Amino acid sequence: SKPDTSKDTVNAIISLPSDHRNELGLQQRSVKTDEERGEKRKRNAGVVQKPLLRFMKRHLSVTQLCEQTWCELKLEYGIRNPQIRKTDKRRTEIQTGASIHLARELEVHSVIPIDTKTREDSFGIRILNVLHMIPILEAGQCVREFPVFGVLEGVNIMGVIDELSYNQKGELVLNELKTRRHDSLPGDAQALGHSFQVGLYKLLFDGLIRGEVRREHIVNNFTLRPSQVLGSEVQAHALRIGINVVTFGELVDTFLMVLSCTEVPCIDLLQMEYRHQDSNSLIGTRVVPFDEAQLRSDLRGYLAYWTGQREPRGVDIEDAWKCTMCPYSEICDWRKNSSQAPETLHTNKRIK
Ligand code: SF4
Known part of the structure; x- marks a missing residue:
């Protein structure tokens, strides 16, 4: 078996104590047919994942792809020179932004640290966080830090959506918060990366709730072992939110079953929210148009670098x-x- 490479602590999400939404009610769910869903489920059967040639990564993060839109070479230098990356003047700004994000996240739920011993444990927490938030979304409420993952243009991509909530029209709105040192909206170059980021989130989220992610995608593409027994803390957390599983494979099966019958819609609206770091005042919001064909074309252009088809620019x-x-x-x-x-x-x- 593979060595354990993910001994770490990962934050699991639980509802606030005053909130009693943490019952998944799995036994009450009935699997919806494609017709009931009102759309034909797309299946990505037969997707074969090759490891990324560059840096031998199993997956890319949405954040990395977003950074790539700024300067591809800067991204590569950052990976090759972590000691210089730490001196980036923007790090203070990034850390302040992270604190603001965490404070906002804690407004809607609590986080508890969970010890993980294997990669299956780490991925399992990601799955449990999704399972915990789906009923909350189905109840029409707001969630924050929603994990997304999937295969886009043949490459595994993972990310975390800042916020999902419903507007007055009942549309599901993705809101991405960006905090800024300057009290002004970003220029075109930064806005380009932000638009790309939320577009990727929508592709990944919609893919999840349409049931496009399959067992073999999770197990084979992310090279995870279905028979791996989940760590005791992970199993205990699963029980806490109403899921009784022992192995990673059982958790994946539960996850796919819940996705197959969820009432959660696809994302209707993509929105950026810009706030001033010092005052926390709202600078402005921007609605981001979604053009899937253009987005996928841009993504293929960026992925050509990761798959070794061309040098960084x-x-x-x-x-x-x-x-x-x-x-x-x-x-x-x-x-x-x-x-x-x-x-x-x-x-x-x-x-x-
Ligand atoms: Fe930095 Fe070089 Fe990219 Fe300019 S081209 S932003 S110096 S990595």
Whole structure:
């Protein structure tokens, strides 16, 4: 068997003490047919996952793909040079943003640390968090930090949605909070990454609740062992939210059963919310249009880098201002080459 590589502590989500929504009521659920769902379920049968050539990763995160829209080379330098990454001036801003996110998350539920000993434990907590939040969404209430995962364009992708809630029209709205040091809306370059990020979340979320994720995707693509007995803390947490499982495979089966009969709709609206870090005042909100064909085309362009089909690219010439705030500018070959031969940058078109 594989060595345990995920000895860690992962946060599991539970409802606030005053809230009694934590009954999954699995025995009362009936599996909905495709007709009842009102749409034909798409099946991604036969998807074969190759490990990503670059960095031998099992999956990509939505955050990494979002960073890639800023500068692909910066992303790669960050992975190869974690010691420089730690000196990025933006880290303080990122950490402050994380604290604000956590405070907001705790408004709707509690988090409890769970000891995980295997990769199956870690992934199991992710699944349990989804299972816990589905009934809350079905009850028309708000959830935060909703995990999503799936296979997009042949690659495993994982992420966490900031917030899902319903508006007055009854539409399911994804709200992504961004906190900003400056009291102003982001420019086009940042907004591009944000739009890409929420678009990917929608693809992953809709795929989950449409039942497009299958057992073999989870087990084979993420190389997880169905027979692996879940850690005692994970089993205890599952019981706490009404799920009696022993192995990872049993948990996956429960997960897929719940997804097959959920009443939760696809996401109707994508929205960005920008807040000022110091004052926590609202800077503004932006509705993000969703164009699946364009999004998938952009994604394929970015994935070509991860699957080793091409080398990483630096910024376009019109975006050279990004280099002035980049922690890797001293070591960046792209920047060095561009100062010697600026015309090389002119040939670098944005990945579309
Ligand atoms: Fe990208 Fe510019 Fe940084 Fe190089 S210096 S990694 S091109 S942002």
